[in-house]
Amino acid sequence: MTSLRARIITFVIRHVTKRRLSACRTPLDVRRVFNSAPALAPGGVTFRPGALGGVGGEWAEANTGASPRATLLYLHGGGYVAMSPQTHRGVTGSFAARGFRVFAPDYRLAPEHPFPAALDDAAAAWRALRASVDGPVYVAGDSAGGGLTLALLLHLRDRGERGPDGACLFSPWTDLAITGDSIRRNAASDPLLVADGMDTIAAAYLGGADARNPLASPLYGDYAGLPALLIDVAATEILLDDSRRVAEKARAAGVKVEIKIVPGVPHAWPILSWIMPEARRSVDEAAAFLLASAAR
Numbered sequence: 001m002t003s004l005r006a007r008i009i010t011f012v013i014r015h016v017t018k019r020r021l022s023a024c025r026t027p028l029d030v031r032r033v034f035n036s037a038p039a040l041a042p043g044g045v046t047f048r049p050g051a052l053g054g055v056g057g058e059w060a061e062a063n064t065g066a067s068p069r070a071t072l073l074y075l076h077g078g079g080y081v082a083m084s085p086q087t088h089r090g091v092t093g094s095f096a097a098r099g100f101r102v103f104a105p106d107y108r109l110a111p112e113h114p115f116p117a118a119l120d121d122a123a124a125a126w127r128a129l130r131a132s133v134d135g136p137v138y139v140a141g142d143s144a145g146g147g148l149t150l151a152l153l154l155h156l157r158d159r160g161e162r163g164p165d166g167a168c169l170f171s172p173w174t175d176l177a178i179t180g181d182s183i184r185r186n187a188a189s190d191p192l193l194v195a196d197g198m199d200t201i202a203a204a205y206l207g208g209a210d211a212r213n214p215l216a217s218p219l220y221g222d223y224a225g226l227p228a229l230l231i232d233v234a235a236t237e238i239l240l241d242d243s244r245r246v247a248e249k250a251r252a253a254g255v256k257v258e259i260k261i262v263p264g265v266p267h268a269w270p271i272l273s274w275i276m277p278e279a280r281r282s283v284d285e286a287a288a289f290l291l292a293s294a295a296r
Contacts, residue, residue, distance in 0.1 A: 002263060002264030002265075002278070003264075003276070003277045003278060005275060005276055005277060006264050006265055006269075006276050006277070006278050007264065009266070009272060009275065009276055010191045010264070010265065010266050011191075013191050013192050013266050014191035014192070017033065017037075017192060018190075018191060018192055018193075018194065020033045021033055021192070021193070021194045021197065022194050022196075022197075024194075024197060025200075026200070027079075027081040027082075027110065027111050027200065027201055027204040028081075028111075030079060030081055030082055030197070030201060031078075031081055031082035031109075033082075034078050034079070034082035034083050034087070035082055035083060035084070035087065037083075037087055039086045039087050039089050039090075040089070040090060040274045040275070041060075041089035041090055041092075041093035041094075041274055042090070042093045042094055042097050042273065042274050044062060044063050044064070044097055045060055045061065045062055045063065045089075045093040045096045045097055046060070046061055046062075046063055047059070047060050047086075047089060047092075047093070048061075050103065052103055052105065052124070052125040052128040052129050052132075053124030053125050053126075053127055053128035053129075054124060055105045055106070055107065055121045055124050055125045056105070056106045057085050057103055057104050057105040057106045057125065058085035058086065058089075058092070058103070058104050058106070059101070059102065059103055060089065060092040060093050060095070060096040060101075060102040060103075060104070061096050061101050061102070062096050062097050062099065066099070068099055068100060068101035069098075069099035069100065069291065070099070070100055070101075070135060070136045070137070070138060070290065070291060070294070071100065071101045071102075071103075071129065071133045071135065071136070071137045071138070072095055072100040072101070072102045072103070072137070072138045072139070072140060072290070073102075073103055073104075073105070073122075073125060073126055073129055073137070073138070073139045073140075073164070074088070074091065074092050074095065074102050074103070074104045074139075074140050074141060074145070075104070075105070075107070075122055075139070075140070075141030075145035075146075075148045075149050075152075076088040076104055076141065076142070076145045077141065077142040077143025077144045077145040077146065077170075077171075077173075077268050077271075078109070078143065078144060078145075079143065079144050079173070079201040079205075080109060080110050080115075080118055080144045080148075080201070080204070080205035081109055081110050081111065081201055081204055081205065082109065084106055085104035085105070085106055087271075088104060088142075088271055090270075090271045090272055090273050090274045090279075091142065091170075091270045091271045091273055091279075091283065092104050093273075093274075094270070094273040094274075094279075094280065094283040095140070095283060095286075095287060098283065098284070098287040099287070100138075100287065103125065103129060105121055105122060105125040107121035107122055107125075107148075108121055110204045110205040110207065111204040111205075111207070114204070114205055114206065114207025114208075114209070115205055115206055115207055115209050115213075115215075115216050116209075116215060116216070118144075118148055118205075119148065119151055119152065119155060119215055122148055122149075122151075122152045123152060123155055123156070126139070126152060126156070126164075127161070130162060136165040136290075136291075136293075136294035137164055137165060138164045138165055138166050138167060138168070138290045138293070139152060139153070139164045139167045139168075140167060140168040140169070140170070140286065140290070141168075141169065141170070141172070142169075142170035142171055142172075142268040142270060142271060143170070143171050143172065143173050143239075143267065143268045144173050144205075145172075146169035146170055146171060146172025146173065146174070147169075147172045147173040147174045147176075147217070147218055147242075149167055149168075149169055149172070150167070150169060150172060150174060150218035150221070150229075150246065151214070151215045151216065151218045151221075153167060153218075153226050153227065154214055154215060154218055154221045154222075154223075154226075155215055157225050157226060163226070163227055164227055165227060165290070165293050165294040166227050166228045166229075166230075166289065166290045166292075166293025166294065167226075167227055167228070167229050167230070167290075168229075168230045168231075168232070168286040168289065168290060169229065169230070169231045169232070169243070169246075170232050170233075170268055170269075170270050170282070170286075171232065171233050171234060171237060171239055171243070171267045171268045171269075172231065172233075172239070172242060172243060172246065173239055173242055174217060174218050174219040174239075174242040174243070174245075174246050175217050175219040175220075175241075175242050175245070176202040176205065176206060176211045176216055176217040177202075177211040177212050177217055177220075178198050178199060178202060178211075180238075180239070180240070180241030180242055180245065181241055182237070182238055182239065182240040182241040182242075183195050183198065183238045183239075183241070186236055186237060186238045186240060187238060189236035190234075190236055190237045190238045190266075190267065191236070191266045191267075192237070192266045192267045192268075193237060193238050193239070193267050195238050198238070218246070219242065219245055219246055219249070222253065223249055223250045223252075223253035223255050224253045224254065224255075225253075226250065226253070226255050227255075227293065228255070228256040228257070228289070228293040229246075229247075229250055229255060229256070229257040229258070230257075230258050230259075230260075230285075230286055230289040230290075231243045231246060231247055231257065231258070231259040231260070232259075232260045232262060232270070232282050232285075232286070233259070233260070233261055233262070234261075234262055234263075234265045234266060234267055234269065235261050235262060235263040235264075236263075237266070237267045238267075239267065240261070243259060243261075244259070247259040258289065260282075260285070262278065262282065264278070265278050265279075269282065270282045270283050270286070
């Protein structure tokens with residue numbers, strides 16, 4: 001059953017944030033709306049600036065003094081045009097509170113830096129992180145960061161490089177060609193995303209690249225040899241089919257994949273783990289899945 005907090009938060013998002021997004025005409029308009037979101041985080045976590053592979057970002061670590069259980073590279077969402085590690089402290093801090101040492105790279109954004117700038121930054125940060133850690137290392141991301149996570153896995157696999165021990169995708173945007181039926185079917189039911197503006201954001205990131213390039217739209221990639229995947233997606237969001245189709249392709253390629261379609265929550269809800277019970281539960285489940293992936 002959907003919590004009262006989730007219902008209230010979803011109502012506010014629909015009547016405030018979605019209305020503001022509906023009025024956006026450019027990617028920079030979208031950036032202003034998304035970057036105005038409150039950057040709140042759970043207590044007991046320290047955030048500090050850092051850099052990996054020449055890419056700036058932010059570390060999140062619990063204040064317990066205990067050794068971390070694992071290391072996580074977290075790729076924030078924002079349509080490739082907005083947001084930052086600071087706007088995503090709700091989710092990076094939640095993973096840190098569950099025993100992960102988390103690095104969130106502040107990868108370059110479009111339209112100033114189109115594809116493949118974000119992927120280049122994610123790959124550089126990953127290589128530096130992987131080289132510095134002996135234990136298990138994972139990757140996770142939400143929305144565009146979820147698509148970027150999957151693109152990173154394909155990139156590393158194609159280059160014969162060691163990838164993560166497991167990955168988690170929250171409401172991933174995997175198809176910049178925007179062909180999923182849910183884009184239209186859930187246009188009214190999605191409490192946050194505006195279907196009519198997706199092509200503008202996609203074009204800003206692509207910068208003239210092919211929308212079906214698997215490193216920009218990982219839906220079109222070959223998933224053979226990828227690590228275990230957990231995909232969480234909201235039942236009413238326009239990107240629902242981006243997740244469903246990825247899960248189908250991954251299973252067909254022999255990848256261990258779990259997909260959870262969650263009712264009553266907005267797009268990329270785990271970033272609200274500081275206030276929403278469903279978000280905390282999703283991060284709990286993601287943390288358990290990732291740790292179990294290394295054992296597998």
